[in-house]
Amino acid sequence: MTGEQSGHGAVRFHSLSDWLAWQETLHPVAIDLGLERVAAVARKLDCLQPAPLVITVAGTNGKGSTLAMLEAILHHAGYRTGCYTSPHLFHYNERLRINGEVVADQHWCDAFARIDAQCGETSLTYFEFGTLAALDIMQRDNLDVALLEVGLGGRLDAVNIVDADAAIVTSIGLDHTDWLGDTRDAIGFEKAGIFRAGKPAICGEALPPDRLLETAAAVGVDLQVSGRDFHVRQSGEYWHWQGISSHYQDLPWPALPGVHQLANAASALAALDSLRERLPVKESAVVSGLKQVILPGRVQVLPGKVEQVLDVSHNAQAARALADVLQHRPLPGTTHAVIGIMRDKDINAFVDELGEQVGHWYPVGLESERAVSPEQLAEHLSQMQQARPVTVCQSVTEAQAALAGRLQTGDRVLVCGSFYTVAEWFALETDFD
Secondary structure (H helix, E strand, O other), X not given: OOOOOOOOOOOOOOXXXXXXXXXXXXXXXOOOOOOHHHHHHHXXXXXXXXXXXXXXXXXXXXXXXXXXXXXXXXXXOOOOEEEEOOOOOOOXXXXXXXXXXXXXXXHHHHHHHHHHXXXXXXXOOHXXXXXXXXXXXXXOOOOOEEEEEOOOOOOOOHHXXXXXXXXXXXXXXXXXXXXXXXXXXXXXXXXXXXXXXXXXXXXXXXXXXXXXXXXXHHHOOEEEEEOOOEEEEEEOOEEEEEOOOOEEEEEEOOOOOOOHHHHHHHHHHHHHHHOOOOOOOXXXXXXXXXXXXXXXXXXXXXXXXXXXXXXXXXXXXXXXXXXXXXXXXXXXXXXXXXXXXXXXXXXXXXHHHHHHHOOEEEEEOOOOOOEOOHHHHHHHHHHHOOOOOEXXXXXXXXXXXXXXXXXXXXOEEEEEOOHHHHHHHHHOOOOOO
16 A cells, blocks of 8 residues: 555655654654543544454553563464554664564555544644554454553553553553652552453552552452462472463573563463453463563673673663673673663662662763763762763763773673663674674
């Protein structure tokens, strides 16, 4: 399809880059939480049911990992899946995968043209445009299951225009506090907004905030909580999962590094268990999915004489999980941390969680207006990590050059703080061997 007509009589743009650049200029604010505008356009597009079954995932951390595991397991179970995530790491197309394959530019362009033709005077944000396009593409593709990642919060996020057959809240931590509130209670309430009456809901935290529990009770969901309704037990190279109706013994560890990934895997299995009558999955599919799941930038380890660890973590909860992985992967040398982070993040809390694992910091400038300057970041680091050297770099490229003459066998390079930091490092195709 290349001849989609807009409300202006012709296709507005023919390239994905042009569509995206235009979308960034449309709405007066980048984030405008609320469902009325986007739901109105979705009804015109008839895309509120992207698949017969929908699983929606919210949470401070772990959303992408949980979705990736669900996608891998369902693929091995023989189901046709659509998986919508954000933000992307390398290319916009990554935001939607159909049966594990990223959606081509032309399909995005055609969907944007259809949205443009229907939205009339309704103003949409960049994220709302992308969400509608993903839903539109999915509902045209004869899927078995749609897997949706909430962008921000849950209750007022554009993804929440779709009624989920099962909802997962992976974790509740302090992030995006300007939008969601500055307590776990407030944030838990926002994330519980994806729950639907009479439908199963999963919480990956053993001690969820009271307002999440209260919301679940008020809505009337079948809430399953980690440690209460489903359980994980580690056993050497394997782990065991026990749910309300089923259990798995001797499962392989997920291919995504870190003990914290067991919690995400457990939530994914709880969701599948809750849908078992409509979405049966054999144990062999669970095993294959866990073994073969891939998600770049999540504690991704690139081995070599100098090990590289790339992680998109950008809040204290994620930094704590990253620090745990590093602590359990001791190396004889120094860990050099390349860090770039956004202004709205709690930088001190992030550094506090990670600091003991870092021997030398390299604050960098990023290609984003939202990023903290390397000089400001260096001030935070110098105040909190007085015993550790700090080398200010204007870019990720400059940090790479600074490291090249300093690294020794047995050292580690850690790249963290945001999707931007990891993406820019990846683009350099760095090899210190």
